[in-house]
Amino acid sequence: MSALGRLQRRLAEPPPGPFRPDFWRSPLRGPWLTSLLGTLLAPAIVLIALTGLISHDAYHPELRGNATIDPAHDIGVLLQFPTSGPSWIYALTQGIHVTVGLITIPLLLAKLWSVIPKLFQWPAVRSVANAIERLSLLLLVGGALFEFATGVLNIQYDYAWHFNFVTAHYWGAWVFFAAFAVHVCVKMPVVVRCYRERGVLKPLRDDLLHTRPEPAEPGGLAPTAPAAPTLSRRGLLGLVGGASLTILVLNIGESVGGPLRRLALLAPRGRVFGTGPNDFQINRTVASAEITRELIAADWRLSVRAGTRTVSLSRKQLMALPQSTHELTIGCVEGWSTTQHWTGVRLSDLADLVGAPPGATVAVESVQPAGLYRSATLSSEQASDERSLLALCVNGVDLSPDHGYPARIIAPGVPGVHCTKWVGSMRFEAA
Numbered sequence: 001m002s003a004l005g006r007l008q009r010r011l012a013e014p015p016p017g018p019f020r021p022d023f024w025r026s027p028l029r030g031p032w033l034t035s036l037l038g039t040l041l042a043p044a045i046v047l048i049a050l051t052g053l054i055s056h057d058a059y060h061p062e063l064r065g066n067a068t069i070d071p072a073h074d075i076g077v078l079l080q081f082p083t084s085g086p087s088w089i090y091a092l093t094q095g096i097h098v099t100v101g102l103i104t105i106p107l108l109l110a111k112l113w114s115v116i117p118k119l120f121q122w123p124a125v126r127s128v129a130n131a132i133e134r135l136s137l138l139l140l141v142g143g144a145l146f147e148f149a150t151g152v153l154n155i156q157y158d159y160a161w162h163f164n165f166v167t168a169h170y171w172g173a174w175v176f177f178a179a180f181a182v183h184v185c186v187k188m189p190v191v192v193r194c195y196r197e198r199g200v201l202k203p204l205r206d207d208l209l210h211t212r213p214e215p216a217e218p219g220g221l222a223p224t225a226p227a228a229p230t231l232s233r234r235g236l237l238g239l240v241g242g243a244s245l246t247i248l249v250l251n252i253g254e255s256v257g258g259p260l261r262r263l264a265l266l267a268p269r270g271r272v273f274g275t276g277p278n279d280f281q282i283n284r285t286v287a288s289a290e291i292t293r294e295l296i297a298a299d300w301r302l303s304v305r306a307g308t309r310t311v312s313l314s315r316k317q318l319m320a321l322p323q324s325t326h327e328l329t330i331g332c333v334e335g336w337s338t339t340q341h342w343t344g345v346r347l348s349d350l351a352d353l354v355g356a357p358p359g360a361t362v363a364v365e366s367v368q369p370a371g372l373y374r375s376a377t378l379s380s381e382q383a384s385d386e387r388s389l390l391a392l393c394v395n396g397v398d399l400s401p402d403h404g405y406p407a408r409i410i411a412p413g414v415p416g417v418h419c420t421k422w423v424g425s426m427r428f429e430a431a
Helices: 003-012 031-058 089-114 128-155 165-198 233-256 258-263 315-320 347-353 380-384
Strands: 301-306 309-314 324-331 337-346 360-366 375-378 389-394 408-410 423-430
Touching (some): 031 089, 031 233, 128 165, 233 337, 315 389, 347 380, 347 389
Antiparallel strands (some): 360 375
């Protein structure tokens, strides 16, 4: 045999370890199990994607300062976020996004476990069509891991990267979901065949004693040399379901609040925030925002402007204006929410005070020296909503410094990042 022939033969032989078909021996792996896990995963992925796009739209990225996505390159969404309705609407959609995303992690990991032999396929590329398929899987698996990993770290306020989370998570979502849609179309015939041959749920009836491997096929997922089962297929699903249920119990209190908050052991900011009427979720304290006593001292004044007209108001003058009280919810992108009774001046009344044009937007800026969350722009619908307030009090007492004293924005259905604290100026502009 020539040297070239020996080289070709050596390259055709898989390396030792996971590249050899007999390395993977779990009798549970096979196209049916992967099909079932994918069937369970698909609706969760769709729900996560839809609520994520709704959250993106709620930010009104087309308005100045509201998002780091370039409006000229923003793909936009298919669903319009409601501009009126319950104050908790954003808290609901974002709570679903985060909660479903977290409880889906065990299912995603099980799905990846079921197909891991494909990662070590040998030869790595068998044809042009196979190369395209593997590239699509790289986008699918890589996109899933990126989206879930960055999402979890964001929930925990752990920014272990040097890129903007909002931008990366947004574009990563489009890449992942495009690859996911292609994958579903390509694998649907396999799913239909597996269910037709083995039944949709029939294999789950088998206990450990009657668990049998699926028929092995060249290059397939079923093992060529299966080991004896140590877990049934329904046991595997029970393990995955139990893990998801545990995550749900440990996280649901963040989104729902009330008595369930005591169960939120994974809450990154803790579960107790002091005593009294100001005892509720604090995402950014005066210390972390570098708010000094001088910035919110008694001589603090609010600047309200529309066009060439500017009005400067002290807190005492704001308190002298007509006050409104509403029960409103703050919903944060990280998934937590809190509902309190807020009292303050309607934004629409401040707009009238400076003669703002009808349907004006309002750009709000904090006295915070620098950093994130110091400014946001509310849409015309949000600014004109009778429930939208420049809040001065909460639950019948003055705002605490950590909750935005001397004044903060609170509006229905607004992402928490737009409820600017320690407000220093407001500028009404024609939409």
